[in-house]
Amino acid sequence: MKSLTFRIFINTFLVGVAVYFVCSVIFIDSFYKYFENQIFSELENECDYLSLLPNFADVKTENRITIIDFHGKVIFDNQTNPATMENHASRAEFIEAMEKGSAKVSRYSSTMLKKTLYFAKKLKNGTVLRISCQQYTSGVLIFALSQPLLCLLLLALIISGMAASSLSKKIADSIEKIDFDNPEKNETFIEFKPFIKRISDENFEKKQREEIRRQFSANVSHELKTPLTSISGFAEIMKSGSVDEKTMRNFSQDIYNESQRMILLVNDILKLSKLDEESITMEKEKICIEEICRDVIKSLKIFAQRKNVSIELESHTKDCIKGVPTVIQEMIFNLVENAIKYNKENGKVFVKIEKIEREKPYLKLLVKDTGIGIAENQQERIFERFYRIDKSRAKDTQGERTTGTGLGLSIVKHGAKYHNAKLSVKSKLGEGSEFSLLFPISSQSSDGR
Ligand SMILES: Nc1ncnc2c1ncn2[C@@H]1O[C@H](COP(=O)(O)OP(=O)(O)OP(=O)(O)O)[C@@H](O)[C@H]1O
Ligand SMILES: [Mg+2]
Structure with a gap:
């Protein structure tokens, strides 16, 4: 299981350490540059002072003094015998001093632990006076500071640990306080809003x-x-x-x-x-809607004749759908039965099957009647279980009760859902109703016509 405290701890700690390192680098770098400048200005001062002296042999200094003639040959050095030294004509500080009058140059020593800072100045007699000293590099500085740096790291670890545990406790507390029966009434973090909304929707x-x-x-x-x-x-x-x-x-x-x-x-x-029960899967097979419609109309013929209602079937396609035959038959039966039952004397029922192209191909079944119609505000409710618009209307001409239970359209609606079909109704009170079902035509079911 994931731990919230650990997650927050890692995040705070990493952010803390990153900020700490960036700050340290910036700080050490500026610190280091400041001291380097300081040393250069000291070297420059010393150089100015020395240039006024006639002879440097007796000058007592920790810095190295070198005099180079205009060919680059070392003619004096207070630490090494000039005869053993190589020609300095290619040294950067010599070239720059010859060109510009003075030069500040720094070079790493072979170990990279130390750096040599040079200040060179061209004297009036044409020679170049060079003063140099050694300085530790910033890497050495960091190494020297490693102890306090480690202490700071430890401090960051402790602070992040404390911040993480207090924050996760706050979050856990606020979740625990949520009243799941009335989630909207809770005052909690704004980030929990979608969570709260889901609970209240559920x-x-x-x-x-x-x-x-x-x-x-x-x-x-x-x-x-x-x-x-x-x-x-x-x-x-x-x-x-x-x-x-x-x-x-x-x-x-x-x-x-x-x-x-x-x-x-x-x-x-x-x-x-x-x-x-969505878990129950009924065997689906290739179904020809037209055939089922013919059977349904045949079985309802006597009922229609008794009510003086004529039925017409029009089919424009031989396409098939995949479905459960008994369910599809039941759905069509209910729609056609309603179209007869809620019709007027000498009324008509049209059953039409056609293929339509939307984003996918669909088989459209239309059951239209010239009956009593359904008021707009009832059109959604008729699909509810046991819902009948006018219970007294569910009696036929002889005054005996018809078999209507108000479950017919509910079965149509659930059957449509089971077959991914779209069910819709259009109706006008006193003029008639139109029920349509759009069944998706799957590629396998349409190729075997
Ligand atoms: N074609 C239609 N024209 C007018 N009203 C209709 C039509 N079809 C359904 N209704 C109305 O919708 C109600 C619900 O229909 P539904 O088929 O669910 O129930 P039923 O026909 O009363 O009973 P059952 O179908 O279970 O025998 C009906 O009682 C009727 O008032
Ligand atoms: Mg019915």
Whole structure:
């Protein structure tokens, strides 16, 4: 597991050390340059003073004095025998002094630990007077300072450790203080805002899911209770034996109708829960929508005739989609059944299949009717479980209850989601409705036509 304290510690420590090194380099460099300048000005002063003397042989100094003639030959040196010295004509300080009158030059010695500073001046008699001294290089200075530098490093280590542990404690404390039930009310670091927002979004979704589940159970119980109460009522009267044979037959028919309705309802609930459970994968295969539409229309023919509604099918494509046949069949059945059920006398239903090109190719299924239509503010709600616009409307002409449970469009919506299809509705109250489903055509499913 990663440690926040360690992370912060490493960061603070590295920043501290980096700042410390940069500062040290700048400081040592300027310090060193300052002393070098100081030495040069001392050398210059000494040179000025010496140039006034007639003879340097007796001068007592720690610095080295050399006199070079204008050919570069050393004619005097207070530390070495000039006869053993090489010609100095190529030395930088000699060339510069000859040209400009004076020169300041520094050179590293062979070990690089020391540096020699030269000040050279051209005298009136044409010779060059050179004074030099040795100085330690900055590397040696750093080495000499290594002890206090190490102490500072240790100090940086301790301070970063303390800063890291106090900062991570503050962060951990502020996370611990978050009230996960009311995350928006927390006063915390601004950086935690996205985290807080996610928690509150998740809380909201959880509440919504709970509410849907609660409503669903309430609705299921209610929907089951109504037919069961009727069945129980009929059976109770029949049990008393006081009913004649004709009434008995009527009651039996009613009991049969109510139990059929219950079976349909339970079937619908089972289908929905199967679609809802994303973990369950149903076998998908190549499906020809046109064929399914023909079957659906055939099975709803008598129902349509009873309502005097005509159905027309128009297909412009032979493309197939990949899907679960029973689910697709159920979806189309629900849409066409609604288009008949919520139609007017002598109304029409159009079913149209076509291929459309968006960013990808889609198979579009359109179910259009000339029925009663859906008000704008209801168009989203009709996809909710058990939602029916007007419950009294769900009775057919004979006054008997139709099998409507309000689950049909919910199944269509979940089936569409399961097949990555886009479901949309367009409707105008009193004029009719148009439901469309856009199924993506996968390359494998369209090549085998
Ligand atoms: N084509 C349509 N025209 C007008 N209203 C419609 C249409 N389709 C659906 N509706 C409205 O939307 C409601 C929900 O439809 P849904 O198919 O989910 O339930 P249902 O038809 O009442 O019952 P079920 O489909 O379970 O038998 C319907 O009760 C109806 O009021
Ligand atoms: Mg329906």
